[in-house]
Each structure stands twice: as structure tokens, then as C-alpha cells.
């Protein structure tokens with residue numbers, strides 16, 4: 001059963017920034033739901049093919065697969081089903097990004113497209129307040145080129 005508190009957060013995106021209401025990372029899936037992750041990641045990938053920096057890096061013939069992988073990873077990382085791990089094993093994010101040149105420009109563009117996706121997906125604010133800094137932090141961690 002969904003607690004009253006979680007229903008309030010779902011309904012109002014309630015209390016962003018207040019320490020008392022900060023969601024733990026593994027509560028995000030419950031608040032956002034499968035459908036919310038689907039909206040967010042679809043909105044991200046819809047921008048990729050025409051992007052001058054990121055478009056050439058992604059597999060144009062398998063963008064749907066790339067979308068599944070990123071969505072599956074985030075669902076696992078934010079407290080949802082572990083399907084990504086069962087299918088792909090340990091994420092090894094730095095190793096899996098090693099074939100690509102992740103410089104500041106690529107990092108900033110990735111974060112910008114994700115911010116655009118958040119604006120489109122309209123997820124509960126309390127979840128967005130945790131997800132955005134997490135994603136920006138991982139993007140910085142993945143930098144592998146000057």
C-alpha cells in the first residue's frame with residue numbers, strides 16, 4: 001500500500017528542498033513509476049539523432065536499444081526492478097563509455113538534453129530534485145577527455 005506521504009509527494013511534488021521530505025534514491029521509482037521513466041528517457045532520445053554533438057556518437061540503427069539500456073539502468077539505480085543488471089551485468093559505466101570522447105562539451109550537451117527531457121516529462125518535483133544532481137554528477141564522473 002502506498003503511504004499517505006508518498007501519495008502527497010506524487011500529487012503535489014511536495015516539499016522540494018525541505019530536508020524532512022527529501023526522497024532517498026531508492027524511493028524514486030515508487031514515486032516516478034515505469035511510465036515516468038519511459039517519458040523521461042524517450043524525451044531524451046528524441047533529441048539525440050539531430051544533435052550535432054551527441055547524434056554521431058549513438059548507434060543510429062539501435063537507438064531503441066540504447067533507450068532501453070539507459071532507462072533500465074536508471075530504473076535499477078533508483079529503486080526499481082533489477083532487469084538491467086540481469087541483462088547487462090555490472091553497469092561498469094566508465095568502461096562502457098571509454099569508446100566515446102566524453103569532454104566538457106559532450107558532458108554539458110548530455111546534461112542539457114536531459115534537462116530538456118525533464119521539462120517535457122513533468123515528473124514530481126521531489127523526484128526531480130534528487131535525479132537531476134545525480135545525473136549531472138555521474139556525467140562529470142564520466143569525463144574522459146580534455
Ligand code: HEM
Pocket residue numbers: 054057058059065066067069070073088091093096097100102106107110111134135136138139140142143
Ligand atoms: C557525459 C555525457 C554522456 C555521453 C556523451 C554518453 C554517451 C553514451 C553513448 C554514446 C552510449 C552508447 C549507447 C548504447 O548503445 O547504449 C551510452 C550508453 C550508456 N550510458 Fe551514457 N553518456 C553520457 C552520460 C551518461 C550518464 C550520466 C549516465 C548515467 C547516469 C549514462 C548511462 C549510460 C548507460 C547505462 C548506457 C548503456 C550501458 C550498457 O549497458 O551498454 N550515460 N552513453
